[in-house]
Amino acid sequence: MLLNNHKILIDQEIIYYNPSDKPMDTIYLLNWANGYRDKKTPLTKRLIEDYDKSLYFARIDDRGYSSIRFLQCNGSYTKYNEHKDAADIIRVILPATLPPKESVKINVEYEVKLPKDKYTRYGHGELSYNLRYWHLTPAVYDNTKWHLFSNLNMDDYYMQPADFKIDFAVPLGYTLHSELDQEVAIKKDHVLYSLKGKDRLDIQLNILLNNDFSIYDTQDLKIVTDIKSKNLTENIKVDVLQRQIDFIKEYLGNYPHQKMLVNLASYQKRPVYGFNQLPKSLNPFSDIFEWDIKLFKTITDRYIENTILTNTREDAWLADGIQIYLMIEYVKNYYPEVKAIGNISKKWGIRQYNIAKLDFNGKYPFVYQFSTRKELDQSLSTRADSLSNFNLKLVNRYKSGLGLRYLNEYLNNDIVKKSLKEFYQEHNLKLSKTVSFNEILTSKTDKDLSWYFGNYLKTDNKINYTIESIRKESDSVEVTIKNKSNFPAPITLYGVNKKEIKYKQWIDPIDVEKKVKVPVKDIDRLSLNYEYLYPEANLRDNWKKLNRKLLNRPLKVTFFRDIEDPYYNQVFYKPIIDYNFYDGFLLGPNIYNQALFKKKWLFSATPVYGFKSNTITGNFAFAYEHLPQETGVYRYRAGISASRSHYDNDLAFNKISPFFLIDFKRNTLRDVGGKSLLTRYVMVDKELPLEAEIPESYKYNIFNIRYGYAQPNIINDLRYFADFQYNDNFSKASIDVRYRKLTNINRYLDFRMFFGAFLFNDTESNFFSYSSDRPSDYLFDLNYLGRSEDSGFLSQQVIITEGGFKSIFEDSYANEWILSSNASIGVWRFIELYADAGFLKNRNENARFKYDTGVRLNFIHNFLEVYFPLQSSNGFEPEFSDYASRIRFVLTIDIERVYNFVKRGFY
Incomplete structure (x- = not known):
């Protein structure tokens, strides 16, 4: 029952089956609602690491907690205690050993005080409740160990699918939305929602005084959402949602449930980066594109996390990769013309920049390359709670999705698509590891994929090839390709004429160096990774002109910093305004070569004119960086x-x-x-x-x-x-x-x-x-x-x-x-x-x-x-x-x- 003081009184019965082949004397329960209790919880410490002190200094009335009144196992009171250093994990000592495949009934009565939703977006707002991780759930035991994870605001709850039956009472006037089947009964002083669902995971509930949710019926799935778009008709929204569901089904398969809750809070925690970074006043994206991509992003998130049950704290790459890969393919199919900065790319003064030419899907390799050139990337096998926020929210997710696209291009014949669908159908709603996907994928090809399941997934080694030299022959050219890193991976070699691809060849992994012959007809340039089909650290040395001039790369001078253009030596300039008492206001250009990506050779020159001293002063710097x-x-x-x-x-x-x-x-x-x-x-x-x-x-x-x-x-x-x-x-x-x-x-x-x-x-x-x-x-x-x-x-x-x-x-x-x-x-x-x-x-x-x-x-x-x-x-x-x-x-x-x-x- 939901009370007016933001508390829930819960009387819960848990039937737990021992899934292992070993007897149990202890069961662990995840109690993530207690993560808001005080300054010492893992959640509070995690937010402090992220320079967020709001929960650390929260008022007691704004915090949340979970307080157990009694706990019984098979009708007998039993001992329980908080796990060491984790207030949101409960250790239950069973009164009798639980044999393999047998069950125990745990009855627990407790009170949950809901926190304000400003800390993690879950809890209570002014007139609404967004509930997630609000009830006790048995932790996962996989026959070797318990997987005990505290709430770190990462939305990576790990639990066995379970059958739920919930009676939830809310005050009169409130509306409850969930993904479960529900019946509603109006009582004298409250509304009773009877909720049921099979093979479910963490149960999200949205409870609102002012109902702001819309329900859309597609052929396969009912979508309940509060993500709005004022300028689209209901028919257009239903058509777009149907297209999204059909697209995901094509790549994965049927969703096992009848209804999906897609709330704004979930989107805001994992937004489409680009939408929220660009000024809305410039209308960078059309209403239909923005609403479509927001919904597609959140629906694919829910689709995957409700069906592909992997331990995403220790093994997140596949779930992340599928979501980003689907985003890439969806945009490629339906919005190939959309740019990363949207309609801003067409504006005068912007359209001549390289960033204006970057496709919407181009942001994924761009962000990865930005990270790897700064040596800020981490391997895809790194535990999620050890990732920097930049890698957790962006880089590792993007690298995972780009990896699947890379495999798809390299293997051809939709092998990746078929493997994903087979993995989904075989492991839907079953605890699994991504090694199972590896086995499915390798069974469908004769190509050696050890480079992918080794270096690509398990290390932060970078792909970095260069065209070392070219030697012309009568009707062909001999190309010497050199591997500049310790990561041999398959690469693509292109012959290009005025930006049109005339020749393309996949080359198997090169350890050190390899010579390849290419026909020269109708080709004026050779390039590696021309379409950027795989994430590479440096593109600047990936090409050679057949008719070389004095400068392989001509000079390009640009106002303000731009993204890197590998075909030019770029120099940037921007105005500088400064002040000191003796020169007065200083005005002049800063001329530099540092693009948005790191370079080895750097220079900066800033001549400025002092309006008080009437002289030219300034500074200059030249450096080599490794x-x-x-x-x-x-x-x-x-x-x-x-x-x-x-x-x-x-x-x-x-x-x-x-x-x-x-x-x-x-x-x-x-x-x-x-x-x-x-x-x-x-x-x-x-x-x-x-x-x-x-x-x-x-x-x-x-x-x-x-x-x-x-x-x-x-x-x-x-x-x-x-x-x-x-x-x-x-x-x-x-x-x-x-x-x-x-x-x-x-x-x-x-x-x-x-x-x-x-x-x-x-x-x-x-x-x-x-x-x-x-x-x-x-x-x-x-x-x-x-x-x-x-x-x-x-x-x-x-x-x-x-x-x-x-x-x-x-x-x-x-x-x-x-x-x-x-x-x-x-x-x-x-x-x-x-x-x-x-x-x-x-x-x-x-x-x-x-x-x-x-x-x-x-x-x-x-x-x-x-x-x-x-x-x-x-x-x-x-x-x-x-x-x-x-x-x-x-x-x-x-x-x-x-x-x-x-x-x-x-x-």
């Missing part, structure tokens, strides 16, 4: 950067820095942060003012090594770096440690410690000394808006480094060592209290102690903050007449830092 696959290093990057700007009125500086950077791999792709080692040689040449007396601070070279570590979790954020610098006149070493804690009452606690010391110091000024409140930034790493200002608004900018103090002191430098700590604690929302304390030591002097306290308005951490000093070593600062000039601020406008902040937890 991403090794099977090492503990994620990336090597070596190069040189140079820049010119003004550091004071009419005074410019030049900075040149060759560098070598190593980024180390994370332990897993679900980890955030990482480790890096930077080595560089910084050469600075500053223009001297007329009154300059100490030239050491105007032209200098510094060798710098820095090791950095970051683990920016949402609850415990730890970062540190160690830094070493060497110059002819000084050498120094320092360590900076930062820890940020989100407390149980949703308040932040910040702590930072800095220690720096000179190993030797023969300098004559404080330019290279440590500073308590405003370092000179002699390496020009910090984004000061007015770096030489000692008065006025811009002098109040603070960047937390070295001493990190907010108050400004007269004797703020240390030419021997410095030890400081900075702390703050949240009070209410963005209001915090801060305190800094530390010691500064100069040569031949005693160490000086400094402190300050005040109020911090932390609007956006590290991006927009304001500090109001109160008590410090200077005294009670609000009493000073110049108090307004003592207020400090943090302002960051670095676009790259904003992007890295936003993408946390996804890649």
